[in-house]
Amino acid sequence: MAERVGIIAVAQTKYHPNRTDVNEEELAYEAIKQVLEETGLTLSDMDSAVTCSQDFLDGRTISSMNIQHVVGAHLGHEDNISEDGINAVYAAMGQILSGHQHIVLVEAHTKESQGDKSLIENAAFDAIFMRQLGLDFTSAAALQARRYMYKYGITAEQCAKVVVRNHANAKNNPFAQEPMDISVDDVLGSKMLISPIRLLDTKPISDGACAMILAPEGKVKKLTRKPVWILGASNCYETHYLGDRDLADCDALVKAAQKAYNMAGITNPLRQIDVAEISTEYSYQEPLWLEGLGFCDQGEGGKLVDSRATKMGGKLPVNPSGGVLPGNPNGVAGMARVAEAVLQLRGEAGDRQVKGAKVALTHGYTGICGQHQAVMILGNM
Amino acid sequence: MVKESPKKKAEGPEYIRIKFNAPRLYNWSTGKYLGKVYAEAKENKKLVGNRCPQCKEIWLPPTPVCPKCKVDMGWDWVELPQTGAVYQYTYLVYPLWDPHYGEKWANPYPSAIILLDNGVYYRHWLEEKDKEKLKAGTRVQAVWKEDYEERGQGVQDILYFRTLEE
Secondary structure, X not given: OOOOEEEEEEEEOOOEOOOOOOOHHHHXXXXXXXXXXHHOOOHHHOOEEEEEOOHHHHOOOOXXXXXXXXXXXXOOXXXXXXXXHHHHHHHHHHHHHOOOOOOEEEEEEEEHHHEOHHHHHHOOOOOOOOHHHOOOHHHHHHHHHHHHHHHHOOOHHHXXXXXXXXXXXHHHOOOOOOOOOOOHHHHHHOOEEEOOEEHHHEOOOOEEEEEEEEEEHHHHHHHOOOOEEEEEEEEEEOOOOHHHOOOOOOHHHHHHHHHHHHHHXXXXXXXXXXXXXXXXXXXXXXXXXXXXXXXXXXXOHHHHHHOOOOOOOOOOOEOOOOOOOOOOOOOOHHHHHHHHHHHHHOOOOHHHOOOOOOEEEEEEEEOOOOXXXXXXXXXOO | OOXXXXXXXXXXXXXOOOOOOOOOOEOOOOHHHHHHHHHHHHHHOOEEEEEOOOOOOEEOOOOOEOOOOOOEOOOOEEEEOOEEEEEEEEOOOOOEEEXXXXXXXXXXXXXXXXXXXXXXXXXXXXXXXXXXXXXXXXXXEEEEOOOHHHOXXXXXXXXXXXXXXX
């Protein structure tokens, strides 16, 4: 890379089950306003905007038209990503590295509350083969959970521990939707949705937005005293048809991580990474993704979440923010992980701060059973 | 040699159709800006727009950020005149979708952009259906749904714009 790309400001709205008081444009602007105020920049200072929204969730095609004015894109450059917002950060990085754009606004928003989530997710399945089976993300995830638990002997208790830790961590996060003290028994006693996924094994319906400003190294130092650098980033796609892959493994995540690690010079992730913010809409995904990210061997994710390592104060605190389980909307979830990592690396994470964090891993995914995986490594040095 | 049935040929090739009829329902929020416009329409039969603090341009639909100046719009509202001139019109021949009920809708009214008397453009329908009488520049006025209970439908609180006899 000729020049590094830095993140100079991040903002999130507080995540909420039903923001009837705002439309998507106003929700997005809540986050955008904060990054403008923090940097003293105006929308006229932005060379381009990369937005992230999903047409079916917004309920209109070309959903970026919803937020054109609040990202300053009238007679300006705008690109829209319909995966997770972490991919919008990646696209912004690419624009800056190309030398074509300099200061880039990145925005992601979703109001899950305004549509029928299950029916919208059903439309993510191909129209003429799998959609007819009525699957949504949760019913597909249940198949993956079962397969993963069966192949590697992961237990419901181990998954429940993930839920307990994330909701407890969320108590230190002012943006969290459902911070709470719960026990493993509470999780195991919560309503069964689709076996083995219970109500507390998954996230609630959530509305929210996230915004960031990215700039090339030469400009970053003039704009902030606490820059955070993108050290490595990659994403990887795998097969859509659930029968075409072993759902107990996550090959796409392994590949995405390896490429991001190579770029960032990481050879021993557990030793070199200080904090991880990963996207898990379902509890079983945390041990599974930790395996894919190379923090442990295949099938060892359950043992890793049993150990102290992933707790605050452990070797690798996972989701000090509470992550996605206490409530983040699809599309925003992965970008929120990047925002949280930036706060960690600036030492501005308040009660959820991991002391002295220098390198952070962030992760987002899109689609059915983690079909599309994205990994981004950030650092403050 | 296989003989093709003449009946089959007339119907075209056979294939399997998969139908999806599930409605996808949304509950969109107007938000506070458009919410203000719709509340003024329902409560007071007024048309309002918001004004940029910098360029003073008035926007309808309203916006939180001025598209041109890219600055925060604040909360400055202006009542718009309900009279203006037809800027451009077209009449529809094929039926449109009625987005409220999901059926084809033979919209009987010509569609128009109206230049309101304060210079704001507004898109609505014209009452005049006679093609011979439609012309740009015609003076028109908004006609509201009179029944309070029938209003609260957003832009449809105005029925159409009626030609002003001058």
